[in-house]
Amino acid sequence: MGKWTILLTLDGLLALLEVDTNNVKYITTGGHMIAHDGVFNANGDGVIYGVKEQGIWKIKEYQLDNQKTVDLFSDFRAARQVKDKVFLLNENYELSVFDHNSKTIKALPYSLPSAENTNWYADNRYIYFSDFDGRDAHFNVLDHNGERISEKTFNASSISASFDIDERRNKAILKSWPYSEAEILLVDAAALSSVNPKH
Numbered sequence: 390m391g392k393w394t395i396l397l398t399l400d401g402l403l404a405l406l407e408v409d410t411n412n413v414k415y416i417t418t419g420g421h422m423i424a425h426d427g428v429f430n431a432n433g434d435g436v437i438y439g440v441k442e443q444g445i446w447k448i449k450e451y452q453l454d455n456q457k458t459v460d461l462f463s464d465f466r467a468a469r470q471v472k473d474k475v476f477l478l479n480e481n482y483e484l485s486v487f488d489h490n491s492k493t494i495k496a497l498p499y500s501l502p503s504a505e506n507t508n509w510y511a512d513n514r515y516i517y518f519s520d521f522d523g524r525d526a527h528f529n530v531l532d533h534n535g536e537r538i539s540e541k542t543f544n545a546s547s548i549s550a551s552f553d554i555d556e557r558r559n560k561a562i563l564k565s566w567p568y569s570e571a572e573i574l575l576v577d578a579a580a581l582s583s584v585n586p587k588h
Contacts, residue, residue, distance in 0.1 A: 497535030
C-alpha cells in the first residue's frame with residue numbers, strides 16, 4: 390500500500406485509496422452485509438471490520454502486507470483495537486472487551502446507540518461515542534470498564550451527532566451547521582474525559 394491510505398465505503402464495499410497513485414483496492418466483496426464500520430487496527434497494518442455471513446456477524450481483519458483476510462471473532466459486528474485490548478460490539482450494540490494477555494472476552498455494562506449516524510472510538514484510555522435522542526447530540530466518554538465518565542450535550546440543530554477523532558487522538562472533530570454552510574469545530578478530548586456537568 391502507498392504511504393498515505395484512506396479507508397472508504399464504496400457501493401457498500403470497503404476499499405482502500407492510495408493517495409499517491411489514486412489506486413483503489415476493494416478489500417471486501419459482494420454477497421455479505423458489511424457493518425460499514427471498518428477501521429485500521431492499532432498498528433495501522435490492517436483493517437478490522439464486521440460482516441454478516443450465513444446469519445452470523447464476524448469480525449475480520451484485512452492484512453495490508455500480504456492482502457489476506459483472517460477471521461478474528463464471531464458474534465460481533467464491529468471492533469476497535471487498542472494497545473492490548475479489542476473492544477467489541479455485538480448485534481444488540483452491547484460492548485465487550487477482549488484482553489490479549491488473558492485471551493478472554495468480558496461483557497461491559499454499557500450499550501452504544503444503534504443509530505447509523507453515530508460513531509465510536511477507543512484509545513488507550515477511553516471509549517468515545519455519540520448519541521442522538523431526537524433533539525440533542527450527546528458526546529460520551531467511558532473508561533475501559535464501561536463506566537461513563539463524562540457527557541457533553543449540544544443542540545442537534547447546531548451540532549451533528551457524527552464526529553471524528555484527530556490523528557493525535559486528543560481532539561474530537563465535530564460538524565456544526567448554524568447556517569447554510571457547515572463548519573468544523575474542535576473539542577478537546579481531555580475536556581470531554583474530565584468530569585463535567587451537562588451543558
